[in-house]
Amino acid sequence: MRWEAISINPEITRQLPVWFHLGASNELKKLNNRLYANCLRAGHKALSVGKLEALTLRQDPSHRKHHKCPCTNCTYDRTLQCKKPFKCMQLAKDILTCILPKWNPQSCTTPYALNISPEQIATVEETQSDQAPAPFDPIFPTTDSLDSGFRAFITPRTPCTLPARQIREQQRNTPELIRIxxxxxxxxxxxxxxxxxxxxxxxxxxxxxxxxxxxxxxxxxxxxxxxxxxxxxxxxxxxxxx
Ligand SMILES: [Zn+2]
Ligand SMILES: [Zn+2]
Incomplete structure (x- = not known):
C-alpha cells in the first residue's frame, strides 16, 4: 500500500507529514537528524508540510539573524525553549526545498482553464437538465482528503515526483469546435x-x-x-x- 495521486492540490500537500516525507529528495534524510530538527518537531510542533511552510513565511522587519533577535517571531519562539530561532527557520527553509515539485505546495499545481467553443457553453435550461451534453474537462484528478490518497494496487516503480501538467496555449481566436x-x-x-x-x-x-x-x-x-x-x-x- 502506498499514498499516491496523479496530481495533488496545495491544501492536501500541506497536510502531509514533513518528516520522512514520501515525496522528498534524499537530502531530507540528512536534514531529519540535524541539531535543530528536534527543536522544529518538539518545540515548534512543525510536523506537517503546512506548519513548516507557515513558519518560513512569517515576516518581521526587525528580524535579525541573531539568537537574541528582538523580533516578535523570535521572541515567541524562545518561549518554546528554542535557543536559536533563526537557525531553526533556516533549517525549515532547507527542508522545504527537499520536497519535490509534485508534492510541494508552491509548485504542485499549474494554471489551467478549460478551453471551450461558444457552442459548448451551456444554456440556463441545459445547466438544469441532467440529460444535456457536457463538455469533457480533462482536469487531472486530485485526492480530496489524506484518507482517500491510499492505494492498495500499486506498481513497484518509484512514484512520479513531477506534477501532472496540462498544456496551456495562448488563445488568439475564438476556439472552434471540432466535430468528429x-x-x-x-x-x-x-x-x-x-x-x-x-x-x-x-x-x-x-x-x-x-x-x-x-x-x-x-x-x-x-x-x-x-x-x-x-x-x-x-x-x-x-x-x-x-
Ligand atoms: Zn527574529
Ligand atoms: Zn527552534
Missing amino acids: IIACSHQINRNSDHESSGVAWLGHGNIRNKAIKLPEDLAAPGAREAGALLTAISTLPTNIPL
Missing part, C-alpha cells in the same frame, strides 16, 4: 476470427479523416470506433474543443 463523426462495423468470419473496421470523419476532404483496422487481438465491438477516434484526435492540435 465515428462509425464502426464488427463481424465474426467463418474462421471465428473477429473483424472490425472503424472510421472517424471530420468533414468532406479533410486530411484528418481516418479509416483504420485494428489487429485481431484488439478487435471487439466498438474497439474500431474508439481506435479511429483516438487516431484522428492525435493529429489535432492540443487544447482543441471537441
Whole structure:
C-alpha cells in the first residue's frame, strides 16, 4: 500500500507529514537528524508540510539573524525553549526545498482553464437538465482528503515526483469546435476470427479523416470506433474543443 495521486492540490500537500516525507529528495534524510530538527518537531510542533511552510513565511522587519533577535517571531519562539530561532527557520527553509515539485505546495499545481467553443457553453435550461451534453474537462484528478490518497494496487516503480501538467496555449481566436463523426462495423468470419473496421470523419476532404483496422487481438465491438477516434484526435492540435 502506498499514498499516491496523479496530481495533488496545495491544501492536501500541506497536510502531509514533513518528516520522512514520501515525496522528498534524499537530502531530507540528512536534514531529519540535524541539531535543530528536534527543536522544529518538539518545540515548534512543525510536523506537517503546512506548519513548516507557515513558519518560513512569517515576516518581521526587525528580524535579525541573531539568537537574541528582538523580533516578535523570535521572541515567541524562545518561549518554546528554542535557543536559536533563526537557525531553526533556516533549517525549515532547507527542508522545504527537499520536497519535490509534485508534492510541494508552491509548485504542485499549474494554471489551467478549460478551453471551450461558444457552442459548448451551456444554456440556463441545459445547466438544469441532467440529460444535456457536457463538455469533457480533462482536469487531472486530485485526492480530496489524506484518507482517500491510499492505494492498495500499486506498481513497484518509484512514484512520479513531477506534477501532472496540462498544456496551456495562448488563445488568439475564438476556439472552434471540432466535430468528429465515428462509425464502426464488427463481424465474426467463418474462421471465428473477429473483424472490425472503424472510421472517424471530420468533414468532406479533410486530411484528418481516418479509416483504420485494428489487429485481431484488439478487435471487439466498438474497439474500431474508439481506435479511429483516438487516431484522428492525435493529429489535432492540443487544447482543441471537441
Ligand atoms: Zn527574529
Ligand atoms: Zn527552534
